[in-house]
Amino acid sequence: MRIALTCNIRPAGYSEKYIEWDDPSTVETIIQGLKTLGHEAEVVDCMQRDAIEEKLTSIKPDFVFNIAEGLTGENRESVVPQLLEKLNIPYTGSGPETLMNCLNKSRTKTKLQKHGIPTATWCEIDKPLAKLPEKMAFPVIVKPLYEGSSKGIHNDNLVDNNENLLKKTGELLEKFQQPMIVETFLNGREFTVAMLGNGDSLKVLPIVELNFDSLPAEANRLYSFEAKWIWDRTEKPLEIFTCPAKLSEELKDEIEATARNAFRILNCRDWCRIDLRQDASGKVNVIEINPLPGIIPDPHANSCFPKAARAKGLNYIDIINCVLTSAIERSQ
Ligand SMILES: Nc1ncnc2c1ncn2[C@@H]1O[C@H](COP(=O)(O)OP(=O)(O)O)[C@@H](O)[C@H]1O
Numbered sequence: 001m002r003i004a005l006t007c008n009i010r011p012a013g014y015s016e017k018y019i020e021w022d023d024p025s026t027v028e029t030i031i032q033g034l035k036t037l038g039h040e041a042e043v044v045d046c047m048q049r050d051a052i053e054e055k056l057t058s059i060k061p062d063f064v065f066n067i068a069e070g071l072t073g074e075n076r077e078s079v080v081p082q083l084l085e086k087l088n089i090p091y092t093g094s095g096p097e098t099l100m101n102c103l104n105k106s107r108t109k110t111k112l113q114k115h116g117i118p119t120a121t122w123c124e125i126d127k128p129l130a131k132l133p134e135k136m137a138f139p140v141i142v143k144p145l146y147e148g149s150s151k152g153i154h155n156d157n158l159v160d161n162n163e164n165l166l167k168k169t170g171e172l173l174e175k176f177q178q179p180m181i182v183e184t185f186l187n188g189r190e191f192t193v194a195m196l197g198n199g200d201s202l203k204v205l206p207i208v209e210l211n212f213d214s215l216p217a218e219a220n221r222l223y224s225f226e227a228k229w230i231w232d233r234t235e236k237p238l239e240i241f242t243c244p245a246k247l248s249e250e251l252k253d254e255i256e257a258t259a260r261n262a263f264r265i266l267n268c269r270d271w272c273r274i275d276l277r278q279d280a281s282g283k284v285n286v287i288e289i290n291p292l293p294g295i296i297p298d299p300h301a302n303s304c305f306p307k308a309a310r311a312k313g314l315n316y317i318d319i320i321n322c323v324l325t326s327a328i329e330r331s332q
């Protein structure tokens with residue numbers, strides 16, 4: 001097959017602004033993987049929105065492998081899938097509506113809640129918040145409504161009084177120019193679950209647990225921007241993930257069932273990674289859903305999806321092959 005890889009290649013450096021875009025090593029490794037699988041493969045860098053259609057029209061791909069996060073705005077992840085639908089080119093991964101729903105953390109939670117999937121109580125705000133709503137209790141975490149890769153989620157986004165709430169919400173609203181969600185902080189164990197496939201053949205890969213004891217002693221127990229991008233460097237990785245997580249059968253079943261339900265309710269396709277955390281009573285809650293999961297190829301870098309795949313004996317090319325095969329099967 002002739003396959004185009006739609007992506008957003010990150011400019012050099014670890015600035016927070018560029019953090020969700022793709023590392024050149026990811027793009028190169030996917031292209032090599034597609035070629036190893038016997039396909040023709042070409043990169044379509046989507047950093048110039050106006051050039052995407054022209055490039056696709058000239059390549060005329062049979063299929064697109066889509067990892068493009070998009071550029072700006074709350075619908076940015078849907079831009080490429082929408083264009084591919086207009087051009088009638090089949091592609092891997094979730095469709096525009098799912099990408100839009102999952103990027104918006106409040107909309108995801110509303111859908112989960114409607115279907116009875118546990119998710120922490122929250123409120124959405126577009127003005128600084130002076131007092132916590134009655135249904136909520138401190139501590140809470142403040143997060144930008146539609147970011148990812150821990151962008152805007154710093155160690156000090158955890159707030160435990162009204163004074164700091166007003167200060168933090170004001171500061172983040174100003175910095176990110178988008179609404180925030182204020183969410184009850186779940187203080188239990190945290191897990192992330194990588195999934196591959198669709199329908200009855202949806203596979204849940206070995207569960208990853210986040211090991212917050214590996215963070216600096218004074219750090220809050222959350223996977224913050226600092227934890228993901230500053231304290232954890234390839235040359236000196238944090239021992240942040242345990243995979244497979246050590247779990248009782250009961251807890252493993254609860255995590256897997258919750259992740260499967262969330263995948264189905266949000267209409268995810270082909271692959272996805274779901275973040276979950278236990279509340280004070282031990283119940284597993286969904287934090288958020290990532291239908292375009294990060295896949296950094298370097299096994300020394302802490303990238304959850306490839307790590308979970310390796311624990312199941314799947315290498316990087318196996319991930320690419322599984323995503324592509326699932327997408328081809330459901331597109332027929
Ligand atoms: N309600 C919550 N309770 C506890 N920790 C949370 C909560 N929401 C987010 N976190 C922490 O912040 C991290 C990043 O939040 P998340 O919503 O997954 O954003 P991102 O899209 O940037 O990954 C999570 O992995 C978790 O450690």
Ligand SMILES: [Mg+2]
Pocket residue numbers: 149150275288
């Ligand atoms: Mg997350």
